[in-house]
Amino acid sequence: EVKLVESGGGLVQPGRSLKLSCAASGFSFNDYWMGWVRQAPGKGLEWIGEINQDSSTINYTPSLKDKFTISRDNAQNTLYLQMSKLGSEDTAIYYCARGDYYPDYWGQGVMVTVSS
Amino acid sequence: DIQVTQSPSSLLASLGERVTITCQTSQSISNNLNWYQQKPGQAPMLLIYYATSLQTGMPSRFSGQYSGRSFTLTITSLEPEDIANYFCLQHYSAPWTFGGGTKLELK
Numbered sequence: 001e002v003k004l005v006e007s008g009g010g011l012v013q014p015g016r017s018l019k020l021s022c023a024a025s026g027f028s029f030n031d032y033w034m035g036w037v038r039q040a041p042g043k044g045l046e047w048i049g050e051i052n053q054d055s056s057t058i059n060y061t062p063s064l065k066d067k068f069t070i071s072r073d074n075a076q077n078t079l080y081l082q083m084s085k086l087g088s089e090d091t092a093i094y095y096c097a098r099g100d101y102y103p104d105y106w107g108q109g110v111m112v113t114v115s116s
Numbered sequence: 117d118i119q120v121t122q123s124p125s126s127l128l129a130s131l132g133e134r135v136t137i138t139c140q141t142s143q144s145i146s147n148n149l150n151w152y153q154q155k156p157g158q159a160p161m162l163l164i165y166y167a168t169s170l171q172t173g174m175p176s177r178f179s180g181q182y183s184g185r186s187f188t189l190t191i192t193s194l195e196p197e198d199i200a201n202y203f204c205l206q207h208y209s210a211p212w213t214f215g216g217g218t219k220l221e222l223k
Contacts, residue, residue, distance in 0.1 A: 004159070044203075044214055044215070044216045044217060045203060045205075045214040045217075046214070047210075047211050047212040047213065047214070059210055061210075061211040062211070095159070095160070101207060102148075102150050102165060102205065102207040102212075103150075103160075103162070103205070104162050104165070104171075105159075105162070106152075106159040106160045106161075107159055108157070108158060108159045109159070
């Protein structure tokens with residue numbers, strides 16, 4: 001069974017950084033592209049970016065490119081999202097997703113709240 | 117970016133009713149659109165991929181069609197377990213973009 005479990009969320013002060021993790025199991029992690037999506041309260045889903053199997057290609061939605069960094073550790077079957085200079089607009093549920101051409105499996109998401 | 121307009125944003129329907137949800141894209145994306153179902157507190161689940169293909173394990177009462185830039189998700193006969201949020205995703209070009217979602221509730 002494919003399983004994706006996000007962690008690392010919580011309350012963070014504006015301007016600080018936070019790193020999310022996504023633990024993958026039930027499939028060969030290093031065979032797939034992986035990505036991150038978020039959903040702010042009351043808003044639609046927003047694709048953050050994706051990373052290929054060997055981390056040689058990482059794509060971001062342009063508006064988030066300078067703030068977020070996606071990485072992965074294939075030995076640990078884990079995907080990461082490093083977020084910096086967080087603001088209230090980054091308050092959202094963050095989902096990791098598996099997918100080469102589109103996301104086929106998603107995690108349940110982790111909440112990040114940016115507030116003083 | 118490709119804009120995806122989903123309608124309706126909310127929908128009240130009765131059990132056994134036929135339900136249709138639509139996504140319209142701002143430019144042609146061929147069949148590069150998926151539909152997902154999400155229940156509260158759960159991970160989104162892939163329902164339909166490449167506009168018309170039913171994901172393995174999903175009930176056959178779900179179907180997808182498209183014509184040009186207009187895509188539809190149909191539930192032929194609403195079951196209680198279908199009460200959920202539904203959204204579409206275009207994966208024709210980066211950045212992927214999503215419809216605004218449809219909240220399906222029981223009448």
